[in-house]
Amino acid sequence: MHDTGEVADRRAAVCVIGAGASGLAAIKNLREHGFAVDCYERETSVGGAWNWRHHRSPVYAGTRLVTSRARTEFPDFPMPDTWPDYPDHTRLLSYLERYCEHFGLAEHIWFGTEVVSVVPAGDGSWDVTTQSPGGGASHTQRYAAVVVANGHNWAPYLPEFPGADSYRGRLIHAAMCKDPAQLRGRRVLIVGGGNTGCDLAVAGAQHAAEVWHSTRRGHWYGPRYLAGRPVDQVQARLLRRRVPSPLRRWLYRRALRLVVGDLTRHGVAPPPHRPDLGHPVRNGQLAEYLHDGRIVAVPDIARFDAVGVTLADGRHIEPDLVVAATGYRPQFEFLAPELLDTDAEGRPDLHLHAFARQHPTLAVVGLLEPDAGLLPLAHWQSVAVARWLRLYATDRARAAQVQRRESTRAPRGWSGRRAGPAPRDWFAVESTRYLRALEDLLTRLEPA
Amino acid sequence: MRSDLLRFADWSSPVRPVARELSSALPDGDEGRPPLLFVPGLGHGPWAFTEHWLGHAARRGFPAHAVGLRERGDLRAYAHDVVQTAASLPRQAVLIGHGAGALVVSRALARYPARAGVLVAPVLDGWAGLGAALRANPLGTLPAIVGGALRLSRRQLFSPELPVEQADAYRGRLVPAGARAQWQLLAHRAAPRPVGSPPVLVVGSPDDRVVPRAALDRTAARFGAAPLLFPGMGHDLMLDAGWAEPIDAILDWLGKELPPTTP
Numbered sequence: 234m235h236d237t238g239e240v241a242d243r244r245a246a247v248c249v250i251g252a253g254a255s256g257l258a259a260i261k262n263l264r265e266h267g268f269a270v271d272c273y274e275r276e277t278s279v280g281g282a283w284n285w286r287h288h289r290s291p292v293y294a295g296t297r298l299v300t301s302r303a304r305t306e307f308p309d310f311p312m313p314d315t316w317p318d319y320p321d322h323t324r325l326l327s328y329l330e331r332y333c334e335h336f337g338l339a340e341h342i343w344f345g346t347e348v349v350s351v352v353p354a355g356d357g358s359w360d361v362t363t364q365s366p367g368g369g370a371s372h373t374q375r376y377a378a379v380v381v382a383n384g385h386n387w388a389p390y391l392p393e394f395p396g397a398d399s400y401r402g403r404l405i406h407a408a409m410c411k412d413p414a415q416l417r418g419r420r421v422l423i424v425g426g427g428n429t430g431c432d433l434a435v436a437g438a439q440h441a442a443e444v445w446h447s448t449r450r451g452h453w454y455g456p457r458y459l460a461g462r463p464v465d466q467v468q469a470r471l472l473r474r475r476v477p478s479p480l481r482r483w484l485y486r487r488a489l490r491l492v493v494g495d496l497t498r499h500g501v502a503p504p505p506h507r508p509d510l511g512h513p514v515r516n517g518q519l520a521e522y523l524h525d526g527r528i529v530a531v532p533d534i535a536r537f538d539a540v541g542v543t544l545a546d547g548r549h550i551e552p553d554l555v556v557a558a559t560g561y562r563p564q565f566e567f568l569a570p571e572l573l574d575t576d577a578e579g580r581p582d583l584h585l586h587a588f589a590r591q592h593p594t595l596a597v598v599g600l601l602e603p604d605a606g607l608l609p610l611a612h613w614q615s616v617a618v619a620r621w622l623r624l625y626a627t628d629r630a631r632a633a634q635v636q637r638r639e640s641t642r643a644p645r646g647w648s649g650r651r652a653g654p655a656p657r658d659w660f661a662v663e664s665t666r667y668l669r670a671l672e673d674l675l676t677r678l679e680p681a
Numbered sequence: 682m683r684s685d686l687l688r689f690a691d692w693s694s695p696v697r698p699v700a701r702e703l704s705s706a707l708p709d710g711d712e713g714r715p716p717l718l719f720v721p722g723l724g725h726g727p728w729a730f731t732e733h734w735l736g737h738a739a740r741r742g743f744p745a746h747a748v749g750l751r752e753r754g755d756l757r758a759y760a761h762d763v764v765q766t767a768a769s770l771p772r773q774a775v776l777i778g779h780g781a782g783a784l785v786v787s788r789a790l791a792r793y794p795a796r797a798g799v800l801v802a803p804v805l806d807g808w809a810g811l812g813a814a815l816r817a818n819p820l821g822t823l824p825a826i827v828g829g830a831l832r833l834s835r836r837q838l839f840s841p842e843l844p845v846e847q848a849d850a851y852r853g854r855l856v857p858a859g860a861r862a863q864w865q866l867l868a869h870r871a872a873p874r875p876v877g878s879p880p881v882l883v884v885g886s887p888d889d890r891v892v893p894r895a896a897l898d899r900t901a902a903r904f905g906a907a908p909l910l911f912p913g914m915g916h917d918l919m920l921d922a923g924w925a926e927p928i929d930a931i932l933d934w935l936g937k938e939l940p941p942t943t944p
Contacts, residue, residue, distance in 0.1 A: 265794060302695070303692055308685070309792060309794050311761075311764060337773070466694070469689055469692030470694075473689035473692075613686055668686045669687070672687070675686075
């Protein structure tokens with residue numbers, strides 16, 4: 234259903250979907266490579282997930298980075314060096330707003346505009362249909378390429394819990410829990426061992442009457458500082474000295490044992506053997522509350538009943554509030570699944586988690602769960618996308634050559650082994666290895 | 682030339698913050714001109730630009746700033762100071778470096794997508810510069826070889842047209858550079874390619890006794906252009922008699938290369 238049957242042709246322009254951190258980087262880098270860009274953002278301001286005013290944002294009052302400033306900032310636009318090692322979400326949002334202002338990106342963004350459909354229009358071009366989030370008239374424009382940067386932390390993933398229908402307490406996703414006051418005085422069960430789950434468990438320890446923390450598997454719960462320095466600076470020092478990976482992991486485990494201790498005596502599941510794949514969990518307070526008994530670690534949920542939960546070890550607890558910090562699932566409602574080779578579970582198959590395999594002019598930026606900050610990777614991803622699109626537009630033969638070479642590259646080289654079954658594990662990367670793969674590609678995409 | 686994706690030095694040992702001196706001259710209205718960030722060379726400070734060039738650029742509609750580099754820093758820290766300052770400006774900036782400041786700017790251009798770069802009397806070719814300095818002023822240059830302070834003579838810095846008392850007053854404001862910074866002038870590796878491929882202009886004087894003409898040509902060739910030359914001037918083009926000509930030429934070039942954006 235179109236307001237008008239006419240399709241406006243934007244010719245060589247690129248459409249960017251989403252004005253979060255990844256979308257802003259995409260706009261800037263595409264512009265820098267000579268492309269005209271239209272960006273569509275359903276909200277009325279930039280920042281995406283980091284803008285807590287947005288109703289789909291997963292950010293809560295206490296959200297702060299678990300990667301330090303130097304590993305979080307865009308490589309060509311540093312955060313002020315006077316900022317704390319681990320800036321909080323308000324600073325990060327103001328940083329993104331300044332990035333947008335500094336590079337004049339707002340003039341390329343259509344705010345309050347939702348993309349409802351992206352369909353191939355022949356010869357690599359795309360018809361993009363937009364409308365206001367509340368409905369109303371829709372418009373279709375044709376673009377030479379589409380870069381999807383709608384983020385992957387806004388569609389809450391709630392696993393199926395047996396018996397949840399009969400539960401008379403409240404079961405909510407962590408996305409609905411933005412204020413610690415919601416936990417005040419309650420008997421809370423937090424489900425999920427990621428940073429959000431740990432933050433909520435800590436908040437519960439401070440506000441709730443009783444806190445259980447349920448995890449399906451063990452995690453390495455690291456502190457944010459080691460020897461007075463941010464942990465990822467210490468790790469980067471080892472990388473810089475080319476300490477081999479097994480020794481680096483061994484040192485990290487030894488350091489964690491020294492700093493955090495053995496948490497299994499508090500009922501925490503034993504952590505996996507390899508500690509450094511996927512987004513790090515860094516919460517120095519969790520261990521303290523476990524030691525204090527203010528947080529009780531429990532295993533996975535076996536099933537719900539009317540008044541509580543039976544755990545995998547047979548124990549029965551009776552929380553009146555269950556918060557599932559079980560992450561988010563990427564969604565691309567405007568794209569047919571086959572365009573990104575998405576499987577039945579909802580997992581896209583993208584080269585370098587960015588390039589659509591069947592469609593050279595379709596790319597996704599920011600769909601990663603790195604062990605360091607996402608912004609640098611989104612930056613370099615979008616540089617690679619911009620260079621690829623430029624090469625594709627100007628030298629089709631060489632582009633085909635690069636594509637053939639890249640298609641023979643094994644995913645293991647840049648994605649590592651699969652870390653786990655949750656949606657966020659689909660995109661887990663070791664950032665150094667991933668950056669090396671991108672560097673390789675960028676070198677090959679250089680102008681001849 | 683490889684991209685600069687893996688930055689282990691920055692990740693493991695970020696440059697420490699300092700309070701950076703920033704002088705600014707702003708135009709009356711906003712004509713959409715990009716802000717200019719001037720970077721002084723060894724011994725100089727923002728005052729070298731506030732004397733003439735900053736106000737002149739502002740009168741021609743360009744917001745103009747000059748940053749002071751930290752004391753006892755190295756090349757990485759200086760480039761960091763420039764990038765931090767540029768990123769703090771409201772809009773994407775033009776980086777303009779003089780002397781060793783041009784070396785700092787060439788490194789900053791690899792870390793920050795400047796709208797354009799201008800290298801004024803650039804000391805990028807360290808060994809040739811040392812040779813020229815020894816020839817022109819052996820007594821002032823020899824101490825630098827053994828870790829002492831490099832001292833530039835009046836004739837190296839200024840043309841005869843600048844009154845002697847004015848020239849000596851300027852020289853009196855120069856401060857000795859650290860030995861580390863001086864050695865990095867000689868021993869540095871070539872800077873990576875600028876990010877975002879900004880236009881780069883090289884400006885100098887064929888009569889400069891600090892940066893020989895051949896060094897100017899080599900530097901300009903690296904950026905694919907011929908240098909813009911102002912015969913008769915000394916090394917300190919921004920302070921010398923006739924200071925208006927180079928800054929007017931730079932601003933004209935910027936006006937052609939970067940049409941104003943509507944704010």
